[in-house]
Amino acid sequence: MCDIWKERSSASLSAADLAALLPDLARLGTERVVLSGGEPLMHPDLFALVRPLREAGLGVTLLSSGLLLGRFAEEIARWVDDVVVSLDGPREAHDAIRRVPRAFEKLAEGVAAVKAAGPAVTVSGRCTVQRGNLPHLRATVAAAREIGLSRISFLAADVTSEAFNRPGGWSDEERAAVLPARADLPALAAEIDALEREQAAAFATGFVAESPEKLRERLLAHFAALLCEGPFPASRCNAPWVSAVVEADGTVRPCFFHSAYGNLRESSLPALLNGERALSFRRSLDVATDPTCLRCTCRLNLR
Structure with missing residues (x-):
């Protein structure tokens, strides 16, 4: 279950x-809410929104740039x-990609502050791989250790959709x-x-979330396919069956990338997720061949 408060x-x-x-969340068996954006911490009422979720026993994950x-x-x-x-x-x-002076320093200070205030809070990292950082995967793992993250995950930059504002x-x-350009692919490989x-232990312990094989699929094969250098890796994702995206205005989607089922202003969440439009969409969706799914960089495979 993902809720997005952009502004x-x-x-x-x-x-x-x-x-x-x-x-309705209880009726649907919701276990966790993921707060995304934009930057959720810029919402002036964020914690008034979060409080009832936690008081209801739901897990809350915050996706953040880390600057705040x-x-x-x-x-x-x-x-x-x-x-x-x-x-x-x-x-x-x-700092160059964020275009914010001292962005790395502010991130490191913020991670330390959260860990000091709440030792039980897990703080992990996600690196969106693109042309500007693909030579630095090893250095990114070292940076994740340096600032005290619990683990680091890598995914390819999404350059094909209208998602994320x-x-x-x-x-x-x-x-x-x-x-990345075609000429960049050998360097990425x-x-x-x-x-x-060099980081066998990091893979073995899960500090790097993906296996080397998964990185080759998620990054190298994905970028190669975008550059018409091969097929997209087969999609393995069950997001529309186990989660939903609720946007700031109440729009409900099966995931970040597919069309909306409807809006909470018009119908209840269970009715939207179990209505004919949603049921028909899930019945007809083949994630292994659907063009939107094949180009997706945020695949979910929950058991």
Whole structure:
């Protein structure tokens, strides 16, 4: 179950709206809510929204750039049990990609503040691999250790969808700035090979979340397919069957990338997730061949 609060507006779900949703979440067997964005910590009422979720016994995961963790460390420690921060590489690469002075330093300070305020809170990292950081996978693992993350995960940059606040998708210029070129693929392959050789313990312990084989599939094969250098890896994902995305305005989707089922302003969450539109979508969806699924960089496979 994923809820996204991008910004405060008259159309956004309120704390009262969310509290009213709790019986439906219980009826659906919801175990965890993931707060995404945008940057959730920029929402002025974030913790008023989160409080009823935690009081109802739901797990709460916060996805964050990490820049504001220090400011809200005490609130995070109280109301969140799992934080995933964006780590774009070692210090220089991270600052360049974030385009924020001292971004790496602020992230490190924020992680330390959250861990000090709430030792039980898990703080892990996610690196979105793109043209600007693909030579730095090994250095990213070292940076994750340096700032005290519990583990690091890698995924390919999404350059094909309108998800994550990109109505209209990517311009050719934006895509070219992020998508690796064909000439970059051998360097990416060599970096994954070196990571496998040098960080065997990190893979064995799960500090690097994906296996070397999974990294080759998620990164190298995915980028090669986008560049027409091979097929997309087969998709293994059950997101539409085990989760849903609820956007700030109440729009309900099967995942970040597929079309909406409807809106909470019009119907209840169980009715939307178990209505004919949703049932028909799931019956007809073949994630192994669907073009949207094949291009997806955020596949979910929960058991």
